[in-house]
Amino acid sequence: LKAIEEIGENRDKLKDDIDWAVVKIDNWEERRKLGNTAKVPRWAIAYKYAAQEEITELLDVEFQVGRTGAVTPVARLKPVHVGGVMVSNATLHNMDEVARLGVMIGDQVIVRRAGDVIPQITQVVLERRSEHVQPVQIPTQCPVCGAKVERTQLVRRSKSKQVLSDGAVWRCMGRLSCQAQLQQALLHFVSRRAMDIDGLGEKIIEQLVTRKLVASPADLYRLTYEQVIELDGFADVSASNLLAAIAQSKEPTLARLIF
Numbered sequence: 001l002k003a004i005e006e007i008g009e010n011r012d013k014l015k016d017d018i019d020w021a022v023v024k025i026d027n028w029e030e031r032r033k034l035g036n037t038a039k040v041p042r043w044a045i046a047y048k049y050a051a052q053e054e055i056t057e058l059l060d061v062e063f064q065v066g067r068t069g070a071v072t073p074v075a076r077l078k079p080v081h082v083g084g085v086m087v088s089n090a091t092l093h094n095m096d097e098v099a100r101l102g103v104m105i106g107d108q109v110i111v112r113r114a115g116d117v118i119p120q121i122t123q124v125v126l127e128r129r130s131e132h133v134q135p136v137q138i139p140t141q142c143p144v145c146g147a148k149v150e151r152t153q154l155v156r157r158s159k160s161k162q163v164l165s166d167g168a169v170w171r172c173m174g175r176l177s178c179q180a181q182l183q184q185a186l187l188h189f190v191s192r193r194a195m196d197i198d199g200l201g202e203k204i205i206e207q208l209v210t211r212k213l214v215a216s217p218a219d220l221y222r223l224t225y226e227q228v229i230e231l232d233g234f235a236d237v238s239a240s241n242l243l244a245a246i247a248q249s250k251e252p253t254l255a256r257l258i259f
Contacts, residue, residue, distance in 0.1 A: 004047050011049065017084035020046045051112040054087075055125060056080035058107045061092065061136045065144050067184030069171035073098055073136060075109075075121055083113050090119040096168045098136050102126075106133035138170050147174030176216055183209050189217040194259050195249040199242045207231050220246055 004021045011018060025031050025043040034042040057078040063071050073092040080087055090111060092098050101124055103109060108128035109121045142149055152167030176182050186205045190197040197220070208214040213227055223246065228239040 008049050011052075019049055019051075019083070021049070022046050052083040053110050053112040053122065054080045054082045055108055055110055055128075056087075058103060058105055058109050058121070060105055061098075063139055063143050065142060065172050065178060065180035067181060067188055069173070069175065069178065069181050071138065071142070071149055071170045071172055073138075075103075077109075077111065077119075080111060082111055082119065085113065087111055087113070087119045090121050092121065092136075094168045095136075095138050095170060104129070104133040104135055106130060142172035142174055142178055142180075144180040145172065145174040145178035147172050147178060149173070179209055182215065186214065186217060186220070190220070190249075194256055195252055196256065197249045198245045199238070200245070204231060204233075204242075221250070 004023070007018075007021045023045050025034065031041070031043040036042060058075055059078055060076040061073050062076060064074055065071055073095065075090040075092050077088050077090060092101075092103070101121060103121060103124050108125040110123040110125065111119060112122055113119050139149055141147065149170050149172055152169045152171060154165045154167045156163045156165065172178050172181065174181065176185060183202075183205055186200075186209070187202060189195055190200040190205070200220075205214075208220075208223075208231070211231075213223065214220060223243065225239055225243060228234055228242055229236070231239075234242075
């Protein structure tokens with residue numbers, strides 16, 4: 001325990017970033033007797049240090065639209081080094097999380113990397129709040145397509161009645177007419193666990209949507225050689241390969257189709 005504590009105190013002085021201290025049995029015969037599980041050795045255990053935290057300014061909150069239409073607030077931060085990585089963005093999950101944190105644009109906030117990976121805001125430094133802060137407000141219209149943004153409703157049913165309550169998620173009601181939702185829906189449709197169409201990456205799908213060649217997953221099967229060859233980065237062989245991959249996906253397994 002003393003060694004773990006000393007390593008933790010010296011983390012900032014080490015040449016490389018660390019987030020664990022590993023305790024091991026220092027005897028080969030005992031290691032052999034203890035053996036391993038399917039995933040890990042029984043003769044070692046990792047001690048996880050608390051995530052490193054820094055204070056920075058919340059410059060703005062922007063809203064991103066996902067595959068299901070969920071409108072998610074994303075914090076734009078004054079860039080700050082956290083655990084050896086420069087952090088300038090952090091997810092705020094939903095408006096309930098914004099309310100729980102009580103965060104406002106212009107606040108000084110504490111940022112850490114959850115699991116030393118994903119940046120997140122953990123707290124507002126209220127004693128540093130200025131009089132110029134602004135509240136975070138969910139847009140009434142989708143920032144991508146302009147469609148109406150509505151809060152989801154949760155329905156709880158019992159034998160005698162049903163009760164409606166507000167959900168945590170706000171959604172763009174534009175569905176596939178929203179370019180952001182369409183792109184994410186297409187990425188899901190062609191992904192490895194779904195139709196598994198090789199060669200249809202994010203940049204290509206973005207081109208297909210921007211050029212209005214595809215307005216739904218079904219339109220992928222109407223693409224022609226003449227349309228594909230005009231896309232950036234395509235030549236004769238790559239265009240033919242993509243069309244062949246799309247054609248091959250017409251006979252998926254049932255599990256892929258349902259997914």
